[in-house]
Amino acid sequence: MMKSLRKSASGFGVKLLLGVVVVAFVVTGFSSFFTGGTSGTVISAGETEVSTQDYLLAFRRAENALAQRVQRRPTREDIEGAGIESQVVAQLASEAVLDEQGRRIGLGLSEDRLARLIADDPSFHDAAGNFSRAVFSDVLRSVGMREADFIRNRQDAAIRSQIVEAIADGVTAPALIKTAFGLYNGERRTVEYLTFAPALVEPIADPAADVLTRYFEPNKARYRAPEYRSVAYALLTPEAISDPSAVTDEAIAADYAKSGQRYVTPERRRVQQIVFADRAAADAAKAALDGGELFEQAVVKSGRTIEDTQLGLLAKSEIPDASIADAAFALAPNAVSPVVEGAFGPVILRVTEVQPETRQPLEAVRDEIRTALALEAAGGATQQVFDAFEDARAGGQTFTEAAKAAGLEVTTIPAVTLNGLDAADQPVADLPPAPEFLRSVFTAEAEVENLPINVASGGSLFYEVTKIDPARDRTLDEARERVLADWKAEETERLLAERIAPLKARLDAGETIDQVAASQQLEKGVASALSRQTAPTEIGREAAVAAFAGPSGLVATAPAKDGRSKLLLKVTSVAAAADPAANVPPQQVEQLDSLLENDFLQSYVGELQNLYPVSRYPQAIEQARTLIR
Incomplete structure:
Protein backbone atom coordinates (compact mmCIF):
# COMPACT_ATOMS: atom_id res chain seq x y z
CA MET A 1 0.00 0.00 0.00
CA VAL A 171 10.86 6.14 9.15
CA THR A 172 13.43 3.43 9.83
CA ALA A 173 13.19 0.12 11.64
CA PRO A 174 14.53 0.21 15.23
CA ALA A 175 18.04 -1.14 15.80
CA LEU A 176 16.57 -3.85 18.04
CA ILE A 177 14.62 -5.32 15.12
CA LYS A 178 17.65 -5.22 12.84
CA THR A 179 19.75 -6.90 15.53
CA ALA A 180 17.15 -9.65 15.88
CA PHE A 181 17.26 -10.27 12.14
CA GLY A 182 21.05 -10.26 12.23
CA LEU A 183 21.12 -12.84 15.00
CA TYR A 184 18.63 -14.96 13.09
CA ASN A 185 20.50 -14.71 9.79
CA GLY A 186 23.97 -15.06 11.22
CA GLU A 187 23.50 -18.03 13.56
CA ARG A 188 25.90 -20.86 12.61
CA ARG A 189 25.34 -24.55 13.35
CA THR A 190 27.32 -27.75 13.01
CA VAL A 191 25.28 -30.80 12.07
CA GLU A 192 26.39 -34.43 12.10
CA TYR A 193 24.27 -36.82 10.12
CA LEU A 194 23.84 -40.33 8.74
CA THR A 195 22.41 -41.02 5.29
CA PHE A 196 20.02 -43.93 4.82
CA ALA A 197 19.75 -44.70 1.11
CA PRO A 198 16.89 -46.76 -0.40
CA ALA A 199 19.43 -49.48 -1.25
CA LEU A 200 19.51 -50.38 2.46
CA VAL A 201 15.99 -51.84 2.19
CA GLU A 202 15.65 -52.55 -1.54
CA PRO A 203 14.73 -54.39 -3.64
CA ILE A 204 11.07 -54.22 -2.70
CA ALA A 205 9.09 -57.21 -3.95
CA ASP A 206 5.85 -56.65 -5.86
CA PRO A 207 2.84 -56.76 -3.53
CA ALA A 208 0.01 -59.25 -3.73
CA ALA A 209 -2.88 -58.21 -5.96
CA ASP A 210 -5.22 -57.50 -3.04
CA VAL A 211 -2.58 -55.34 -1.35
CA LEU A 212 -2.18 -53.20 -4.47
CA THR A 213 -5.96 -52.95 -4.83
CA ARG A 214 -6.33 -51.76 -1.22
CA TYR A 215 -3.66 -49.15 -1.89
CA PHE A 216 -5.23 -47.99 -5.15
CA GLU A 217 -8.85 -47.57 -4.08
CA PRO A 218 -8.43 -44.69 -1.59
CA ASN A 219 -5.83 -43.05 -3.86
CA LYS A 220 -7.53 -43.41 -7.23
CA ALA A 221 -8.07 -39.65 -7.54
CA ARG A 222 -4.28 -39.36 -7.79
CA TYR A 223 -4.40 -41.34 -11.04
CA ARG A 224 -7.50 -39.71 -12.51
CA ALA A 225 -7.37 -39.08 -16.25
CA PRO A 226 -7.86 -35.39 -17.11
CA GLU A 227 -10.11 -34.22 -19.89
CA TYR A 228 -8.54 -34.93 -23.26
CA ARG A 229 -9.45 -33.24 -26.51
CA SER A 230 -8.65 -34.20 -30.08
CA VAL A 231 -8.05 -31.20 -32.31
CA ALA A 232 -7.10 -30.47 -35.90
CA TYR A 233 -5.48 -27.19 -36.88
CA ALA A 234 -4.14 -25.44 -39.97
CA LEU A 235 -1.59 -22.66 -39.65
CA LEU A 236 -1.75 -19.83 -42.16
CA THR A 237 1.45 -17.79 -42.12
CA PRO A 238 3.81 -16.64 -44.86
CA GLU A 239 6.20 -19.34 -43.69
CA ALA A 240 3.52 -22.03 -43.92
CA ILE A 241 2.46 -21.23 -47.50
CA SER A 242 5.76 -20.03 -48.96
CA ASP A 243 7.30 -22.07 -51.78
CA PRO A 244 11.06 -21.44 -52.08
CA SER A 245 11.23 -23.83 -55.04
CA ALA A 246 9.14 -21.38 -57.08
CA VAL A 247 11.81 -18.67 -56.81
CA THR A 248 13.98 -18.62 -59.93
CA ASP A 249 17.74 -18.19 -60.07
CA GLU A 250 17.20 -15.05 -62.14
CA ALA A 251 15.08 -13.51 -59.38
CA ILE A 252 17.75 -14.36 -56.81
CA ALA A 253 20.50 -12.78 -58.92
CA ALA A 254 18.42 -9.65 -59.47
CA ASP A 255 17.74 -9.25 -55.75
CA TYR A 256 21.42 -9.74 -54.96
CA ALA A 257 22.37 -7.07 -57.47
CA LYS A 258 19.74 -4.71 -56.11
CA SER A 259 20.24 -5.29 -52.37
CA GLY A 260 23.75 -6.67 -52.28
CA GLN A 261 24.85 -4.02 -49.81
CA ARG A 262 23.10 -6.07 -47.12
CA TYR A 263 25.79 -8.69 -47.55
CA VAL A 264 28.70 -6.28 -47.23
CA THR A 265 30.65 -6.02 -43.98
CA PRO A 266 32.13 -2.50 -44.00
CA GLU A 267 35.78 -1.77 -43.41
CA ARG A 268 36.57 -1.38 -39.73
CA ARG A 269 39.52 0.38 -38.14
CA ARG A 270 40.95 0.39 -34.63
CA VAL A 271 41.36 4.09 -33.92
CA GLN A 272 43.28 5.92 -31.20
CA GLN A 273 43.02 9.64 -30.54
CA ILE A 274 44.76 12.18 -28.33
CA VAL A 275 42.51 15.13 -27.48
CA PHE A 276 44.20 18.47 -26.76
CA ALA A 277 42.99 21.51 -24.89
CA ASP A 278 43.87 23.89 -27.72
CA ARG A 279 45.41 24.06 -31.18
CA ALA A 280 48.79 25.22 -29.92
CA ALA A 281 49.23 22.13 -27.76
CA ALA A 282 48.13 19.92 -30.63
CA ASP A 283 50.56 21.57 -33.10
CA ALA A 284 53.44 21.18 -30.62
CA ALA A 285 52.64 17.48 -30.16
CA LYS A 286 52.42 16.96 -33.92
CA ALA A 287 55.80 18.64 -34.44
CA ALA A 288 57.34 16.33 -31.85
CA LEU A 289 55.81 13.29 -33.54
CA ASP A 290 57.14 14.45 -36.92
CA GLY A 291 60.53 14.76 -35.25
CA GLY A 292 60.56 11.09 -34.27
CA GLU A 293 58.68 11.00 -30.95
CA LEU A 294 56.58 7.87 -30.44
CA PHE A 295 52.81 8.11 -30.27
CA GLU A 296 52.93 6.47 -26.84
CA GLN A 297 55.26 9.22 -25.60
CA ALA A 298 52.89 11.88 -26.88
CA VAL A 299 50.05 10.17 -25.01
CA VAL A 300 51.99 10.27 -21.73
CA LYS A 301 52.95 13.92 -22.24
CA SER A 302 49.26 14.75 -22.74
CA GLY A 303 48.52 13.38 -19.26
CA ARG A 304 46.60 10.34 -20.49
CA THR A 305 47.08 6.60 -20.70
CA ILE A 306 47.01 4.58 -23.91
CA GLU A 307 43.67 3.12 -22.75
CA ASP A 308 42.23 6.66 -22.71
CA THR A 309 42.96 7.04 -26.41
CA GLN A 310 41.09 3.94 -27.59
CA LEU A 311 37.98 4.61 -29.68
CA GLY A 312 37.64 0.92 -30.56
CA LEU A 313 37.32 -1.13 -33.73
CA LEU A 314 34.77 0.88 -35.69
CA ALA A 315 33.16 1.26 -39.08
CA LYS A 316 33.28 4.76 -40.51
CA SER A 317 29.55 5.20 -39.92
CA GLU A 318 30.03 4.41 -36.22
CA ILE A 319 32.26 7.46 -35.63
CA PRO A 320 29.86 10.35 -34.87
CA ASP A 321 32.34 13.13 -35.70
CA ALA A 322 32.59 13.32 -39.51
CA SER A 323 35.96 15.12 -39.45
CA ILE A 324 37.53 12.42 -37.31
CA ALA A 325 35.88 9.66 -39.36
CA ASP A 326 37.22 11.07 -42.64
CA ALA A 327 40.72 11.50 -41.24
CA ALA A 328 40.84 8.06 -39.60
CA PHE A 329 39.73 6.28 -42.76
CA ALA A 330 42.29 8.17 -44.89
CA LEU A 331 45.26 6.97 -42.80
CA ALA A 332 47.60 4.14 -43.66
CA PRO A 333 47.97 1.47 -40.92
CA ASN A 334 50.06 2.74 -37.96
CA ALA A 335 50.33 6.20 -39.49
CA VAL A 336 49.70 9.35 -37.44
CA SER A 337 47.27 11.97 -38.71
CA PRO A 338 47.76 15.70 -38.95
CA VAL A 339 45.94 17.76 -36.34
CA VAL A 340 42.18 17.30 -36.87
CA GLU A 341 39.63 19.81 -35.61
CA GLY A 342 37.16 17.57 -33.80
CA ALA A 343 33.85 18.49 -32.22
CA PHE A 344 35.44 18.53 -28.74
CA GLY A 345 38.77 20.08 -29.66
CA PRO A 346 41.83 19.35 -31.77
CA VAL A 347 42.94 15.71 -31.93
CA ILE A 348 45.71 13.57 -33.38
CA LEU A 349 44.75 10.10 -34.62
CA ARG A 350 46.47 6.78 -35.18
CA VAL A 351 45.06 3.63 -36.81
CA THR A 352 46.58 0.39 -35.47
CA GLU A 353 44.42 -2.18 -37.27
CA VAL A 354 42.46 -2.30 -40.51
CA GLN A 355 39.85 -4.94 -41.32
CA PRO A 356 39.01 -4.61 -45.05
CA GLU A 357 35.48 -4.54 -46.37
CA THR A 358 34.15 -7.99 -47.20
CA ARG A 359 31.25 -9.07 -49.35
CA GLN A 360 29.49 -12.43 -49.15
CA PRO A 361 29.35 -14.03 -52.61
CA LEU A 362 26.02 -14.84 -54.18
CA GLU A 363 26.45 -18.57 -53.66
CA ALA A 364 26.87 -18.08 -49.91
CA VAL A 365 23.55 -16.24 -49.57
CA ARG A 366 21.55 -17.86 -52.36
CA ASP A 367 19.35 -19.94 -50.02
CA GLU A 368 18.80 -16.97 -47.70
CA ILE A 369 17.62 -14.81 -50.62
CA ARG A 370 15.45 -17.63 -51.97
CA THR A 371 13.69 -17.96 -48.59
CA ALA A 372 13.24 -14.20 -48.23
CA LEU A 373 11.74 -13.82 -51.70
CA ALA A 374 9.42 -16.77 -51.13
CA LEU A 375 8.22 -15.24 -47.86
CA GLU A 376 7.70 -11.89 -49.53
CA ALA A 377 5.55 -13.49 -52.21
CA ALA A 378 3.63 -15.53 -49.62
CA GLY A 379 2.96 -12.43 -47.53
CA GLY A 380 0.89 -10.99 -50.33
CA ALA A 381 -1.05 -14.22 -50.74
CA THR A 382 -2.16 -14.83 -47.14
CA GLN A 383 -5.41 -12.88 -47.52
CA GLN A 384 -6.38 -14.87 -50.62
CA VAL A 385 -5.69 -18.15 -48.78
CA PHE A 386 -7.66 -16.91 -45.76
CA ASP A 387 -10.62 -16.05 -47.97
CA ALA A 388 -10.39 -19.40 -49.78
CA PHE A 389 -10.58 -21.30 -46.49
CA GLU A 390 -13.48 -19.22 -45.16
CA ASP A 391 -15.38 -19.54 -48.45
CA ALA A 392 -14.93 -23.31 -48.45
CA ARG A 393 -16.26 -23.58 -44.89
CA ALA A 394 -19.19 -21.32 -45.76
CA GLY A 395 -19.88 -23.62 -48.67
CA GLY A 396 -20.31 -26.60 -46.36
CA GLN A 397 -16.91 -28.27 -46.65
CA THR A 398 -15.42 -29.97 -43.59
CA PHE A 399 -12.41 -28.51 -41.81
CA THR A 400 -10.02 -30.86 -43.58
CA GLU A 401 -11.63 -30.31 -46.97
CA ALA A 402 -11.53 -26.53 -46.60
CA ALA A 403 -7.87 -26.59 -45.56
CA LYS A 404 -7.00 -28.78 -48.56
CA ALA A 405 -8.93 -26.49 -50.90
CA ALA A 406 -6.98 -23.50 -49.57
CA GLY A 407 -3.66 -25.32 -49.84
CA LEU A 408 -3.09 -25.54 -46.08
CA GLU A 409 -1.57 -28.46 -44.22
CA VAL A 410 -3.70 -29.97 -41.45
CA THR A 411 -2.06 -31.17 -38.24
CA THR A 412 -4.03 -33.50 -35.97
CA ILE A 413 -3.40 -33.87 -32.24
CA PRO A 414 -5.11 -37.10 -31.10
CA ALA A 415 -5.24 -36.17 -27.41
CA VAL A 416 -4.12 -33.14 -25.44
CA THR A 417 -4.83 -31.78 -21.97
CA LEU A 418 -5.31 -28.15 -21.05
CA ASN A 419 -1.68 -28.25 -19.84
CA GLY A 420 -0.39 -29.47 -23.20
CA LEU A 421 0.24 -33.12 -22.28
CA ASP A 422 -0.62 -36.16 -24.38
CA ALA A 423 -2.22 -39.42 -23.21
CA ALA A 424 1.20 -40.61 -21.97
CA ASP A 425 1.61 -37.45 -19.84
CA GLN A 426 4.34 -36.18 -22.17
CA PRO A 427 4.41 -32.66 -23.69
CA VAL A 428 2.74 -32.51 -27.10
CA ALA A 429 5.52 -31.72 -29.56
CA ASP A 430 3.53 -30.15 -32.39
CA LEU A 431 1.50 -27.45 -30.64
CA PRO A 432 1.09 -24.34 -32.84
CA PRO A 433 2.83 -21.04 -31.95
CA ALA A 434 -0.18 -19.44 -30.26
CA PRO A 435 -0.22 -19.11 -26.44
CA GLU A 436 -4.03 -18.99 -26.32
CA PHE A 437 -4.49 -22.10 -28.50
CA LEU A 438 -5.13 -24.61 -25.71
CA ARG A 439 -7.35 -22.22 -23.78
CA SER A 440 -9.42 -21.70 -26.93
CA VAL A 441 -9.55 -25.44 -27.66
CA PHE A 442 -10.88 -26.17 -24.17
CA THR A 443 -13.65 -23.59 -24.42
CA ALA A 444 -14.80 -24.73 -27.87
CA GLU A 445 -17.50 -27.27 -28.70
CA ALA A 446 -16.73 -30.41 -30.68
CA GLU A 447 -17.12 -30.20 -34.48
CA VAL A 448 -18.15 -26.55 -34.34
CA GLU A 449 -16.53 -23.87 -36.52
CA ASN A 450 -14.44 -21.43 -34.49
CA LEU A 451 -13.05 -17.98 -35.12
CA PRO A 452 -9.38 -18.19 -36.17
CA ILE A 453 -6.67 -17.20 -33.71
CA ASN A 454 -4.26 -14.43 -34.65
CA VAL A 455 -0.62 -15.49 -34.45
CA ALA A 456 2.46 -13.36 -33.89
CA SER A 457 3.73 -13.48 -37.49
CA GLY A 458 0.57 -11.79 -38.74
CA GLY A 459 -1.08 -15.02 -39.80
CA SER A 460 -4.09 -16.99 -38.66
CA LEU A 461 -4.62 -20.32 -36.91
CA PHE A 462 -7.72 -22.28 -37.91
CA TYR A 463 -8.75 -25.12 -35.59
CA GLU A 464 -11.55 -27.55 -34.87
CA VAL A 465 -12.13 -29.79 -31.85
CA THR A 466 -12.93 -33.24 -33.21
CA LYS A 467 -13.50 -35.17 -29.98
CA ILE A 468 -13.89 -34.56 -26.24
CA ASP A 469 -13.03 -37.25 -23.69
CA PRO A 470 -14.28 -36.09 -20.26
CA ALA A 471 -12.13 -36.47 -17.16
CA ARG A 472 -12.61 -39.86 -15.48
CA ASP A 473 -11.11 -42.24 -12.93
CA ARG A 474 -8.60 -44.66 -14.43
CA THR A 475 -8.87 -48.35 -13.61
CA LEU A 476 -6.11 -50.13 -11.75
CA ASP A 477 -5.09 -51.94 -14.92
CA GLU A 478 -4.69 -48.61 -16.76
CA ALA A 479 -2.64 -47.03 -13.97
CA ARG A 480 -0.86 -50.19 -12.73
CA GLU A 481 2.68 -49.05 -13.60
CA ARG A 482 2.36 -45.74 -11.73
CA VAL A 483 0.46 -47.30 -8.83
CA LEU A 484 3.10 -50.00 -8.38
CA ALA A 485 5.94 -47.44 -8.47
CA ASP A 486 4.18 -45.25 -5.89
CA TRP A 487 3.46 -48.22 -3.61
CA LYS A 488 7.11 -49.30 -3.71
CA ALA A 489 8.30 -45.74 -3.02
CA GLU A 490 6.04 -45.47 0.03
CA GLU A 491 7.05 -48.96 1.18
CA THR A 492 10.72 -47.99 0.88
CA GLU A 493 10.05 -44.86 2.93
CA ARG A 494 8.20 -46.89 5.57
CA LEU A 495 10.99 -49.45 5.91
CA LEU A 496 13.63 -46.71 6.14
CA ALA A 497 11.59 -44.99 8.84
CA GLU A 498 11.33 -48.29 10.77
CA ARG A 499 15.09 -48.71 10.59
CA ILE A 500 15.82 -45.11 11.64
CA ALA A 501 13.33 -44.92 14.55
CA PRO A 502 15.32 -47.03 17.10
CA LEU A 503 18.54 -45.27 16.08
CA LYS A 504 16.97 -41.88 16.70
CA ALA A 505 15.88 -43.11 20.12
CA ARG A 506 19.50 -44.05 20.91
CA LEU A 507 20.65 -40.53 19.95
CA ASP A 508 17.87 -39.00 22.06
CA ALA A 509 19.10 -41.14 24.95
CA GLY A 510 22.61 -39.69 24.70
CA GLU A 511 24.61 -41.85 22.31
CA THR A 512 26.79 -40.08 19.77
CA ILE A 513 26.45 -40.17 16.00
CA ASP A 514 29.81 -41.98 15.88
CA GLN A 515 28.49 -44.81 18.07
CA VAL A 516 25.33 -45.22 16.00
CA ALA A 517 27.30 -45.03 12.72
CA ALA A 518 29.70 -47.76 13.86
CA SER A 519 26.85 -50.08 14.84
CA GLN A 520 25.23 -49.69 11.41
CA GLN A 521 28.45 -49.64 9.38
CA LEU A 522 27.55 -46.19 8.03
CA GLU A 523 29.79 -43.20 7.34
CA LYS A 524 29.12 -40.06 9.35
CA GLY A 525 28.68 -36.77 7.50
CA VAL A 526 29.47 -33.36 9.01
CA ALA A 527 28.12 -30.01 7.82
CA SER A 528 29.92 -27.15 9.57
CA ALA A 529 29.11 -23.47 10.01
CA LEU A 530 25.68 -23.81 8.44
CA SER A 531 23.45 -20.75 8.31
CA ARG A 532 19.83 -20.60 7.32
CA GLN A 533 20.98 -19.40 3.90
CA THR A 534 23.72 -22.00 3.25
CA ALA A 535 22.19 -25.09 4.87
CA PRO A 536 19.67 -25.85 2.07
CA THR A 537 22.52 -26.00 -0.44
CA GLU A 538 24.56 -28.46 1.63
CA ILE A 539 22.05 -30.83 3.24
CA GLY A 540 18.79 -29.97 1.45
CA ARG A 541 15.96 -27.60 2.29
CA GLU A 542 13.88 -29.94 4.46
CA ALA A 543 16.91 -31.06 6.44
CA ALA A 544 17.92 -27.42 6.91
CA VAL A 545 14.50 -26.57 8.32
CA ALA A 546 14.79 -29.54 10.68
CA ALA A 547 18.33 -28.58 11.75
CA PHE A 548 17.23 -25.10 12.77
CA ALA A 549 14.03 -26.21 14.50
CA GLY A 550 15.48 -26.56 18.00
CA PRO A 551 18.45 -25.95 20.30
CA SER A 552 21.90 -27.51 20.32
CA GLY A 553 21.59 -31.27 20.77
CA LEU A 554 18.44 -31.45 18.62
CA VAL A 555 17.96 -34.85 16.95
CA ALA A 556 15.76 -35.03 13.85
CA THR A 557 15.03 -36.95 10.68
CA ALA A 558 14.46 -35.40 7.28
CA PRO A 559 14.51 -36.22 3.56
CA ALA A 560 17.94 -35.93 1.92
CA LYS A 561 18.68 -33.70 -1.07
CA ASP A 562 18.07 -36.54 -3.55
CA GLY A 563 14.44 -36.80 -2.39
CA ARG A 564 14.66 -40.57 -1.79
CA SER A 565 17.24 -41.04 0.98
CA LYS A 566 16.65 -40.12 4.64
CA LEU A 567 18.90 -38.26 7.04
CA LEU A 568 19.25 -38.86 10.76
CA LEU A 569 20.90 -35.72 12.09
CA LYS A 570 22.06 -34.15 15.32
CA VAL A 571 22.91 -30.49 15.98
CA THR A 572 26.25 -30.56 17.81
CA SER A 573 26.97 -26.83 18.15
CA VAL A 574 25.20 -23.48 17.81
CA ALA A 575 27.15 -20.20 17.51
CA ALA A 576 25.50 -16.78 17.67
CA ALA A 577 26.41 -14.15 15.10
CA ALA A 578 29.47 -12.20 16.26
CA ASP A 579 28.34 -9.07 14.40
CA PRO A 580 24.54 -9.13 13.93
CA ALA A 581 24.49 -5.92 11.88
CA ALA A 582 26.83 -7.42 9.27
CA ASN A 583 24.33 -10.23 8.70
CA VAL A 584 21.48 -7.98 7.63
CA PRO A 585 21.89 -7.25 3.89
CA PRO A 586 20.97 -3.75 2.63
CA GLN A 587 17.93 -5.01 0.74
CA GLN A 588 16.54 -6.56 3.93
CA VAL A 589 17.09 -3.27 5.78
CA GLU A 590 15.16 -1.51 3.00
CA GLN A 591 12.36 -4.05 3.28
CA LEU A 592 12.14 -3.59 7.05
CA ASP A 593 12.05 0.19 6.69
CA SER A 594 9.41 -0.09 3.95
CA LEU A 595 7.24 -2.38 6.10
CA LEU A 596 7.39 0.08 8.98
CA GLU A 597 6.57 3.01 6.67
CA ASN A 598 3.66 1.00 5.34
CA ASP A 599 2.38 0.34 8.87
CA PHE A 600 2.52 4.06 9.68
CA LEU A 601 0.66 5.04 6.54
CA GLN A 602 -1.93 2.28 6.83
CA SER A 603 -2.67 3.31 10.39
CA TYR A 604 -3.01 6.94 9.36
CA VAL A 605 -5.26 6.16 6.40
Missing part, protein backbone atom coordinates in the same frame (compact mmCIF):
# COMPACT_ATOMS: atom_id res chain seq x y z
CA MET A 2 2.81 2.39 0.94
CA LYS A 3 4.54 1.71 -2.36
CA SER A 4 1.43 2.29 -4.44
CA LEU A 5 0.46 5.44 -2.56
CA ARG A 6 3.99 6.79 -2.95
CA LYS A 7 3.82 6.21 -6.70
CA SER A 8 0.44 7.88 -6.84
CA ALA A 9 1.51 10.80 -4.70
CA SER A 10 4.79 11.39 -6.46
CA GLY A 11 3.02 12.69 -9.54
CA PHE A 12 1.30 11.30 -12.56
CA GLY A 13 4.12 11.41 -15.11
CA VAL A 14 3.28 11.98 -18.74
CA LYS A 15 5.14 8.90 -20.01
CA LEU A 16 2.93 6.76 -17.76
CA LEU A 17 -0.08 8.82 -18.74
CA LEU A 18 0.60 8.20 -22.42
CA GLY A 19 0.91 4.45 -21.84
CA VAL A 20 -2.27 4.34 -19.79
CA VAL A 21 -4.33 6.38 -22.18
CA VAL A 22 -3.10 4.71 -25.35
CA VAL A 23 -3.96 1.26 -23.93
CA ALA A 24 -7.37 2.59 -22.98
CA PHE A 25 -7.84 3.94 -26.48
CA VAL A 26 -7.09 0.54 -27.98
CA VAL A 27 -9.73 -1.05 -25.77
CA THR A 28 -12.46 1.58 -25.60
CA GLY A 29 -11.68 4.45 -27.97
CA PHE A 30 -10.76 7.93 -26.79
CA SER A 31 -14.27 9.27 -26.55
CA SER A 32 -15.56 6.43 -24.40
CA PHE A 33 -12.40 6.43 -22.29
CA PHE A 34 -12.70 10.03 -21.24
CA THR A 35 -16.45 10.30 -21.21
CA GLY A 36 -17.51 6.67 -21.03
CA GLY A 37 -21.11 7.64 -21.24
CA THR A 38 -20.92 8.60 -17.56
CA SER A 39 -19.31 11.26 -15.43
CA GLY A 40 -20.48 9.56 -12.23
CA THR A 41 -18.72 9.34 -8.90
CA VAL A 42 -17.37 5.92 -7.97
CA ILE A 43 -16.07 6.81 -4.48
CA SER A 44 -16.49 9.75 -2.15
CA ALA A 45 -15.03 10.80 1.19
CA GLY A 46 -16.40 13.97 2.71
CA GLU A 47 -16.54 16.51 -0.13
CA THR A 48 -13.91 14.65 -2.18
CA GLU A 49 -15.23 12.68 -5.13
CA VAL A 50 -13.44 10.11 -7.29
CA SER A 51 -14.71 10.09 -10.85
CA THR A 52 -15.11 7.30 -13.36
CA GLN A 53 -12.18 8.81 -15.25
CA ASP A 54 -10.00 8.56 -12.12
CA TYR A 55 -10.98 4.90 -11.76
CA LEU A 56 -10.07 4.14 -15.38
CA LEU A 57 -6.66 5.78 -15.08
CA ALA A 58 -5.91 3.97 -11.81
CA PHE A 59 -6.98 0.66 -13.33
CA ARG A 60 -4.70 1.15 -16.33
CA ARG A 61 -1.78 1.95 -14.03
CA ALA A 62 -2.37 -1.30 -12.14
CA GLU A 63 -2.83 -3.23 -15.39
CA ASN A 64 0.45 -1.87 -16.78
CA ALA A 65 2.27 -2.88 -13.58
CA LEU A 66 0.84 -6.40 -13.90
CA ALA A 67 1.94 -6.52 -17.56
CA GLN A 68 5.51 -5.75 -16.51
CA ARG A 69 5.42 -8.61 -13.99
CA VAL A 70 4.04 -11.22 -16.39
CA GLN A 71 5.94 -9.83 -19.43
CA ARG A 72 2.85 -9.75 -21.67
CA ARG A 73 -0.52 -8.07 -21.91
CA PRO A 74 -2.60 -9.48 -19.02
CA THR A 75 -5.66 -11.57 -19.80
CA ARG A 76 -8.98 -11.20 -18.00
CA GLU A 77 -8.02 -14.28 -15.96
CA ASP A 78 -4.70 -12.64 -14.98
CA ILE A 79 -6.50 -9.50 -13.86
CA GLU A 80 -9.08 -11.40 -11.84
CA GLY A 81 -6.45 -13.68 -10.30
CA ALA A 82 -4.37 -10.69 -9.21
CA GLY A 83 -7.43 -8.98 -7.70
CA ILE A 84 -6.74 -5.77 -9.66
CA GLU A 85 -10.31 -4.44 -9.51
CA SER A 86 -10.59 -4.67 -5.72
CA GLN A 87 -7.07 -3.27 -5.31
CA VAL A 88 -7.94 -0.24 -7.43
CA VAL A 89 -11.05 0.49 -5.37
CA ALA A 90 -9.05 0.21 -2.13
CA GLN A 91 -6.30 2.42 -3.57
CA LEU A 92 -8.74 5.13 -4.67
CA ALA A 93 -10.48 5.04 -1.30
CA SER A 94 -7.13 5.68 0.41
CA GLU A 95 -6.32 8.52 -1.98
CA ALA A 96 -9.76 10.03 -1.45
CA VAL A 97 -9.35 10.36 2.33
CA LEU A 98 -5.85 11.80 1.85
CA ASP A 99 -7.27 14.35 -0.60
CA GLU A 100 -10.05 15.18 1.83
CA GLN A 101 -7.58 15.61 4.68
CA GLY A 102 -5.49 17.92 2.51
CA ARG A 103 -8.57 19.97 1.74
CA ARG A 104 -9.68 20.12 5.40
CA ILE A 105 -6.30 21.25 6.73
CA GLY A 106 -5.83 23.73 3.92
CA LEU A 107 -2.91 22.19 2.10
CA GLY A 108 -2.33 23.67 -1.28
CA LEU A 109 0.14 24.15 -4.04
CA SER A 110 1.20 27.49 -5.38
CA GLU A 111 0.70 28.17 -9.05
CA ASP A 112 4.43 28.71 -9.39
CA ARG A 113 5.22 25.32 -7.84
CA LEU A 114 2.62 23.55 -9.98
CA ALA A 115 3.94 25.27 -13.08
CA ARG A 116 7.47 24.19 -12.15
CA LEU A 117 6.40 20.56 -11.72
CA ILE A 118 4.89 20.57 -15.18
CA ALA A 119 7.76 22.51 -16.74
CA ASP A 120 10.31 20.09 -15.31
CA ASP A 121 8.67 17.11 -16.98
CA PRO A 122 10.92 16.15 -19.94
CA SER A 123 7.87 14.95 -21.86
CA PHE A 124 7.02 18.61 -22.44
CA HIS A 125 10.50 19.76 -23.49
CA ASP A 126 11.54 20.87 -26.95
CA ALA A 127 14.71 19.80 -28.75
CA ALA A 128 16.75 22.30 -26.73
CA GLY A 129 15.59 20.78 -23.44
CA ASN A 130 13.29 23.64 -22.48
CA PHE A 131 9.60 23.54 -21.62
CA SER A 132 7.48 24.16 -24.69
CA ARG A 133 3.87 25.25 -24.45
CA ALA A 134 3.31 23.88 -27.94
CA VAL A 135 4.73 20.47 -27.04
CA PHE A 136 2.63 20.43 -23.86
CA SER A 137 -0.56 21.11 -25.84
CA ASP A 138 0.36 18.61 -28.55
CA VAL A 139 0.99 15.82 -26.06
CA LEU A 140 -2.31 16.30 -24.25
CA ARG A 141 -4.16 16.69 -27.54
CA SER A 142 -2.61 13.47 -28.87
CA VAL A 143 -4.13 11.48 -26.00
CA GLY A 144 -7.43 13.35 -25.93
CA MET A 145 -6.98 14.75 -22.42
CA ARG A 146 -8.07 18.21 -21.38
CA GLU A 147 -5.44 20.50 -19.95
CA ALA A 148 -7.59 21.23 -16.90
CA ASP A 149 -7.91 17.50 -16.09
CA PHE A 150 -4.17 16.98 -16.31
CA ILE A 151 -3.37 19.98 -14.13
CA ARG A 152 -5.95 18.88 -11.53
CA ASN A 153 -4.40 15.42 -11.43
CA ARG A 154 -0.91 16.79 -10.89
CA GLN A 155 -2.13 19.17 -8.23
CA ASP A 156 -3.97 16.46 -6.28
CA ALA A 157 -0.97 14.15 -6.48
CA ALA A 158 1.41 16.83 -5.23
CA ILE A 159 -0.82 17.59 -2.24
CA ARG A 160 -1.09 13.89 -1.37
CA SER A 161 2.67 13.73 -1.56
CA GLN A 162 2.98 16.35 1.17
CA ILE A 163 0.83 14.25 3.52
CA VAL A 164 2.51 10.93 2.69
CA GLU A 165 6.01 12.32 3.16
CA ALA A 166 5.07 14.06 6.42
CA ILE A 167 3.63 10.86 7.90
CA ALA A 168 6.05 8.18 6.77
CA ASP A 169 9.15 9.64 5.14
CA GLY A 170 12.37 8.88 6.98
CA GLY A 606 -7.38 3.92 8.65
CA GLU A 607 -7.88 6.81 11.08
CA LEU A 608 -8.78 9.12 8.20
CA GLN A 609 -11.36 6.63 6.94
CA ASN A 610 -12.95 6.70 10.40
CA LEU A 611 -12.91 10.48 10.31
CA TYR A 612 -14.15 10.76 6.72
CA PRO A 613 -16.27 7.66 6.01
CA VAL A 614 -15.79 6.38 2.48
CA SER A 615 -18.83 5.78 0.28
CA ARG A 616 -18.57 3.42 -2.67
CA TYR A 617 -21.10 3.51 -5.50
CA PRO A 618 -21.37 -0.03 -6.94
CA GLN A 619 -23.39 0.98 -9.99
CA ALA A 620 -20.85 3.63 -11.05
CA ILE A 621 -17.97 1.24 -10.34
CA GLU A 622 -19.60 -1.43 -12.49
CA GLN A 623 -20.14 1.11 -15.28
CA ALA A 624 -16.43 1.97 -15.15
CA ARG A 625 -15.50 -1.71 -15.24
CA THR A 626 -17.77 -2.21 -18.24
CA LEU A 627 -15.74 0.37 -20.16
CA ILE A 628 -12.58 -1.60 -19.46
CA ARG A 629 -13.97 -5.01 -20.30
